[in-house]
Amino acid sequence: MTYVADVTALARKDLKVELRARDTLPAMLLFVLSTLVVFRFALPNDSGGDAAYGLLWVAIVFTALLGLARAWVPEHEHGVLDGLVLAPCDRSAIWFAKTLATLAFLLAAQVVALPAFALFFAPLDATAVAGVLLADIGICVVGSLLAAMAAAGRARELLLPLLVLPLSIPLVVGGVGSAISPDGGRFLLFLVLYDAVFAVLSWASFEYVITE
Amino acid sequence: MEKRFGLRRVLLGVSFELGRGETLVVTGANGSGKTTLLRLLVGLAAPSRGTLEVDADRGRIGFLSHEPLVYRELTALENLDLFGRLYRVPERRERIGMLFERFGLWEARHERVHAYSQGMSQRLALCRALLHDPELLVLDEPFAALDEAGSALLDAELAALVGTRTLVVSTHDPARIERHATSRLALT
Numbered sequence: 001m002t003y004v005a006d007v008t009a010l011a012r013k014d015l016k017v018e019l020r021a022r023d024t025l026p027a028m029l030l031f032v033l034s035t036l037v038v039f040r041f042a043l044p045n046d047s048g049g050d051a052a053y054g055l056l057w058v059a060i061v062f063t064a065l066l067g068l069a070r071a072w073v074p075e076h077e078h079g080v081l082d083g084l085v086l087a088p089c090d091r092s093a094i095w096f097a098k099t100l101a102t103l104a105f106l107l108a109a110q111v112v113a114l115p116a117f118a119l120f121f122a123p124l125d126a127t128a129v130a131g132v133l134l135a136d137i138g139i140c141v142v143g144s145l146l147a148a149m150a151a152a153g154r155a156r157e158l159l160l161p162l163l164v165l166p167l168s169i170p171l172v173v174g175g176v177g178s179a180i181s182p183d184g185g186r187f188l189l190f191l192v193l194y195d196a197v198f199a200v201l202s203w204a205s206f207e208y209v210i211t212e
Numbered sequence: 213m214e215k216r217f218g219l220r221r222v223l224l225g226v227s228f229e230l231g232r233g234e235t236l237v238v239t240g241a242n243g244s245g246k247t248t249l250l251r252l253l254v255g256l257a258a259p260s261r262g263t264l265e266v267d268a269d270r271g272r273i274g275f276l277s278h279e280p281l282v283y284r285e286l287t288a289l290e291n292l293d294l295f296g297r298l299y300r301v302p303e304r305r306e307r308i309g310m311l312f313e314r315f316g317l318w319e320a321r322h323e324r325v326h327a328y329s330q331g332m333s334q335r336l337a338l339c340r341a342l343l344h345d346p347e348l349l350v351l352d353e354p355f356a357a358l359d360e361a362g363s364a365l366l367d368a369e370l371a372a373l374v375g376t377r378t379l380v381v382s383t384h385d386p387a388r389i390e391r392h393a394t395s396r397l398a399l400t
Contacts, residue, residue, distance in 0.1 A: 002300075009297045017285045020324070074283055078325075082256055083281030083340065087298035088271025212257045 010097030131178030213262035240399030274346030
């Protein structure tokens with residue numbers, strides 16, 4: 001129960017900081033919307049719906065990167081991460097809370113992105129939406145850990161995409177597959193497996209990422 | 213003990229022992245390794261060579277850094293409430309209120325930290341370091357940014373803690389803390 005209380009307190013703090021600073025969410029919303037608009041005009045009218053699903057995933061991955069790049073900024077201002085690391089709580093709670101907060105921002109961006117995609121390109125069925133949700137979880141799970149690693153370095157803006165993009169490839173494969181394959185359920189299962197494996201790895205390794 | 217930063221080495225040959233309830237004053241020029249030593253003591257870094265044993269749980273160490281270690285977008289009260297939860301401080305609200313009163317921040321407790329002056333941030337940082345009534349209190353330049361009134365408050369706080377808590381204080385102004393010192397460490 002203490003672990004859950006710590007995660008809740010930290011995640012609530014992340015949401016409160018973002019609601020006041022408004023550094024991340026408006027940028028994510030504008031980015032995902034403007035990307036879809038650009039794709040709408042860039043894609044030839046006779047191109048198939050499958051190509052459009054690929055573009056949706058480009059928009060989703062880069063919107064997530066935008067959020068992840070800002071995820072640990074409040075902790076690095078005023079050295080707050082040191083304060084959190086010194087607290088006697090389980091350090092993985094810091095990662096878990098950051099993952100939940102980043103996921104909340106990404107889901108808020110999807111609330112705009114998915115209807116816009118359906119309007120501009122093609123409708124999304126329940127399997128495709130489930131694929132997006134599962135891939136969102138995967139990006140946030142692994143991205144929060146990698147963003148913490150990148151934030152500790154000097155070239156964090158450069159480092160983060162280099163770390164996150166290769167690990168996002170399976171999520172894109174699973175997400176696109178769930179939208180266009182007749183056997184979308186198998187791709188959903190793959191995404192669940194990816195999320196579970198990387199959640200355990202990130203949870204277990206976070207302490208070593210933030211301590212010397 | 214020794215700590216390496218690339219080719220640069222600090223704290224070469226530093227060795228000391230500090231008993232419970234003692235006060236160590238650490239002095240030295242800029243770059244001599246005072247802050248590094250304090251970060252090693254609280255567990256935020258590890259020595260590159262040698263050993264460092266601290267007989268205090270993580271949750272029983274209080275640390276005042278050069279940075280206030282608080283969120284700029286949260287109010288002072290929200291910050292201490294968060295850290296109070298994470299440190300499992302019993303009767304958290306009462307303890308926070310008492311510290312705000314003691315350090316003159318009660319009136320400003322609902323203000324966001326980004327609106328605080330440097331001196332107020334330092335007072336808040338002291339409140340955060342003392343919040344969980346630590347056994348070992350590690351203070352890095354605690355008088356920095358404090359005005360006369362703030363320094364007097366800190367003097368009184370340290371006087372009350374001396375002998376009952378283990379203190380490690382780094383300073384460029386040793387005269388201020390000299391009367392409390394039981395050990396001294398001059399880094400070169």
